[in-house]
Amino acid sequence: MHILVTNDDGVQAPGLLNLAQEMRKLGRVTVLAPDHNWSASGHVKTMERPLRVRETTLADGSAAFMSDGAPSDCVALALLGLVDPADIVISGINPNANIGHDVTYSGTVTAAMEAVIDGVKGIAVSLHSPEGFKGQLDYSTAALVARRVAEKVMSDGLPEDVVLNVNVPYLKENELKGTMITRQGLRVYRDALDQRMDPRGKPYYWIGGEAPTAVDEPGTDFGALTAGYVSITPLQLDLTNYKAMDVLKKWKF
Amino acid sequence: MHILVTNDDGVQAPGLLNLAQEMRKLGRVTVLAPDHNWSASGHVKTMERPLRVRETTLADGSAAFMSDGAPSDCVALALLGLVDPADIVISGINPNANIGHDVTYSGTVTAAMEAVIDGVKGIAVSLHSPEGFKGQLDYSTAALVARRVAEKVMSDGLPEDVVLNVNVPYLKENELKGTMITRQGLRVYRDALDQRMDPRGKPYYWIGGEAPTAVDEPGTDFGALTAGYVSITPLQLDLTNYKAMDVLKKWKF
Numbered sequence: 001m002h003i004l005v006t007n008d009d010g011v012q013a014p015g016l017l018n019l020a021q022e023m024r025k026l027g028r029v030t031v032l033a034p035d036h037n038w039s040a041s042g043h044v045k046t047m048e049r050p051l052r053v054r055e056t057t058l059a060d061g062s063a064a065f066m067s068d069g070a071p072s073d074c075v076a077l078a079l080l081g082l083v084d085p086a087d088i089v090i091s092g093i094n095p096n097a098n099i100g101h102d103v104t105y106s107g108t109v110t111a112a113m114e115a116v117i118d119g120v121k122g123i124a125v126s127l128h129s130p131e132g133f134k135g136q137l138d139y140s141t142a143a144l145v146a147r148r149v150a151e152k153v154m155s156d157g158l159p160e161d162v163v164l165n166v167n168v169p170y171l172k173e174n175e176l177k178g179t180m181i182t183r184q185g186l187r188v189y190r191d192a193l194d195q196r197m198d199p200r201g202k203p204y205y206w207i208g209g210e211a212p213t214a215v216d217e218p219g220t221d222f223g224a225l226t227a228g229y230v231s232i233t234p235l236q237l238d239l240t241n242y243k244a245m246d247v248l249k250k251w252k253f
Numbered sequence: 254m255h256i257l258v259t260n261d262d263g264v265q266a267p268g269l270l271n272l273a274q275e276m277r278k279l280g281r282v283t284v285l286a287p288d289h290n291w292s293a294s295g296h297v298k299t300m301e302r303p304l305r306v307r308e309t310t311l312a313d314g315s316a317a318f319m320s321d322g323a324p325s326d327c328v329a330l331a332l333l334g335l336v337d338p339a340d341i342v343i344s345g346i347n348p349n350a351n352i353g354h355d356v357t358y359s360g361t362v363t364a365a366m367e368a369v370i371d372g373v374k375g376i377a378v379s380l381h382s383p384e385g386f387k388g389q390l391d392y393s394t395a396a397l398v399a400r401r402v403a404e405k406v407m408s409d410g411l412p413e414d415v416v417l418n419v420n421v422p423y424l425k426e427n428e429l430k431g432t433m434i435t436r437q438g439l440r441v442y443r444d445a446l447d448q449r450m451d452p453r454g455k456p457y458y459w460i461g462g463e464a465p466t467a468v469d470e471p472g473t474d475f476g477a478l479t480a481g482y483v484s485i486t487p488l489q490l491d492l493t494n495y496k497a498m499d500v501l502k503k504w505k506f
Contacts, residue, residue, distance in 0.1 A: 042295025042325075043357040050449070050457040072295075076460055080446035101370050103492055104296040110357065117354050117442070152504055159497040181501040183493040189370070193333035196303070204303040207329055234497035239356055240436040244412040244487035248434040251405055 001027030001154060004086035004115075006074045008038045008094065008107025011066040015093035017058050018139035019125065022147045023090060026154070030083045031064035032074045034107075043110035044070035053082060071111035079118040089115035090150055092125030093142045097167045099128075099221040100187025100214055103235060112163045113237060121153055123164045128225045130170055131211055141176065142168035145230050158234075165233040169225050177228040184233055185220025187212045254280030254407060257339035257368075259327045261291045261347065261360025264319040268346035270311050271392035272378065275400045276343060279407070283336045284317035285327045287360075296363035297323035304330060324364035332371040342368035343403055345378035346395045350420045352381075352474040353440025353467055356488060365416045366490060374406055376417045381478045383423055384464055394429065395421035398483050414491065420474055420484040430481040437486055438473025440465045 003023045007016045011033035023029050032053070038044075051069040058064050065083070067074050075089055091111040098106040108124045115122030125146040129137050145168045153164065165184075169176065192209035214222035224231035256276045260269040264286035276282050285306070291297075304322040311317050318336070320327050328342055344364040351359040361377045368375030378399040382390050398421045406417065418437075422429065445462035467475035477484035 037301070040298040040300060042297045042323075042363060044295045045293040045358050045460065047293060047460055048290070050459045052457055070295075073460065076444060077446065077458060080444055080460070082446060082458070101490055104357070104363065104366060104490065105298050110295060113357060148506055152506065156504065159494070159500050162494050162497045179504075179506050181498050181504075183495065183498065184491050191329060191333055193330065193335060202305075204305055205330060205335070206303045207298060207300055207326065207333070232501060234494040234501055235492040236494035236497070237354055237357065237492075238437050239488040239490075239492065241412070241415050241487040241489035242436065244415045244489070245434050245436065247412050248485060248487055251409065251432075251434075253401055253405070253432050 002084055002086050003027050003029045004078050004089045005029055005031045006033045006071055006091050006111050008034065008041065008071040008111065010034055010037045011056055011064055015095055015139050017060060018143040019090065019093050019146055020058065021060065022143035023150065026147060026150060032078045032083065033066055034071055034074060035066040035068055038070050038107040040105045041070055041107045042105055043113060044072050046070060046073045051077060053077065071107040072114035075111050075114040079120055086120055088121045088150060088154060090123045090125065090146060093139050093146065094126035095129055095137055096126065097128040097225060098124060098126040098165060099167055100185050102187060103165060103184060109165055116161065116163045116237060121158055123149060123153065123166060125166045128167055128169050141171060141173045144173055149232065161236050161238065163235040165235050167221055167225055167231040169228055171228060176230060180224035180229040180231055182221045182224045182231045182233045183219055185217055185222045186215040188215065255337055255339050256280050256282045257331050257342045258282055258284045259286045259324055259344050259364050261287065261294065261324040261364065263287055263290045264309055264317055268348055268392050270313060271396040272343065272346050272399055273311065274313065275396035276403065279400060279403060284311065285331045285336065286319055287324055287327060288319040288321055291323050291360040293358045294323055294360045295358055296366060297325050299323060299326045306330065306335060324360040325367035328364050328367040332373055339373055341374045341403060341407060343376045343378065343399060346392050346399065347379035348382055348390055349379060350381040350478060351377060351379040351418060352420055353438050355440060356418060356437060362418055369414065369416045369490060374411055376402060376406065376419060378419045381420050381422050394424060394426045397426055402485065414489050416488040418486040418488050420478055422478050422481055424481060429483060433477035433482040433484055435474045435477045435484045435486045436472055438470055438475045439468040441468065
């Protein structure tokens with residue numbers, strides 16, 4: 001089995017190292033990840049400029065590739081033949097949960113989407129770390145969960161057009177309550193515009209505001225996490241709202 | 254009615270000018286668009302750097318704002334209070350169709366998504382221009398269609414959580430066959446890796462390949478366009494694959 005590991009936090013992020021080390025227990029691992037952080041960068045296909053790929057070394061001394069492209073570019077580069085064909089693409093481990101509306105912004109998730117578009121199984125893994133956590137996060141439980149999910153995907157396959165979005169509570173392995181298959185929940189952003197003046201008296205703007213609050217509903221990604229369960233949400237690339245089609249079909253122009 | 258107009262091709266793109274001019278027939282228009290092209294940039298929330306907003310003038314002499322943020326940033330800035338509250342956000346007109354898997358990459362579509370996340374109606378408008386077309390595109394039919402759709406949305410409303418993805422054939426208005434409410438179709442990308450050497454003998458990579466071919470299926474966005482119909486696809490922000498949930502629930506860990 002050949003596993004492609006990528007992320008959106010950059011190739012030197014500790015979440016990637018933990019993921020790569022754990023995935024090596026399943027098969028051959030190639031790391032190709034961005035050379036800098038692309039959080040909240042969305043689904044990118046870089047076509048206006050060429051991309052560079054360079055060799056680097058992870059903190060454990062293992063070889064890796066890094067590119068100046070986005071996470072989804074890294075996946076495209078790898079699957080277009082830059083490296084040997086991959087059986088599965090796994091992206092992460094993101095230091096924060098990717099739940100609710102996060103999934104369309106998330107570089108972690110869109111990297112896994114890119115794999116599925118290219119016909120390869122794609123899994124995104126994120127850690128639901130405590131808000132405002134300072135210091136070194138412990139990715140060991142999330143990495144273990146990632147390996148188990150990848151094993152399951154390789155043995156049982158996945159329904160067509162499905163991207164797995166895995167979020168893991170910040171717990172020790174023996175504290176996990178189990179695994180829930182969930183739907184995408186709601187996350188409420190309370191963004192605020194923060195206008196400031198530069199030293200020359202000209203305004204600039206931060207998109208700021210409070211941390212987003214998720215709605216703790218049973219059956220959702222966030223509901224599972226708060227109850228201590230690993231959340232696995234099958235996402236799809238068909239965004240059609242079929243129910244709304246019936247409503248709109250009554251429109252007369 | 255206050256209408257926010259944006260795009261992903263940059264504030265000076267002719268498709269935006271046509272759209273803004275047509276929307277002025279419906280109400281007050283504010284233009285806030287990126288200062289450069291963001292095609293295939295995905296859904297972005299810029300949080301690592303502050304954003305600048307500057308005044309500019311469109312080719313018809315009207316005032317507009319431009320930002321160094323992504324299309325979705327422009328929408329967020331506007332809806333967070335940089336300009337008066339908008340009743341509707343309309344993004345485009347993109348010079349190429351946004352169909353099939355394009356919708357997750359498209360800055361045009363993700364700008365409209367951002368509006369819906371922020372609780373405002375969002376419409377993306379794209380022109381299905383002929384492949385390889387050189388010269389000045391005629392946006393007049395697409396702009397007219399955009400106005401009609403916006404009028405309808407303002408009078409009849411939209412189901413919750415729906416982003417309208419409108420694609421218009423490259424036809425004169427009297428050649429249009431009508432309007433179809435469609436589902437997102439399939440577009441097959443045949444990307445290829447194009448490795449080249451720089452003058453210093455180091456490799457770089459273009460994501461290249463043939464133009465994508467869409468699958469011409471009845472009921473889809475592309476099926477409508479090829480039959481000469483305006484395609485209106487209601488998209489949603491819930492990406493959950495509910496059918497796959499049942500399959501995955503049988504998994505044992």
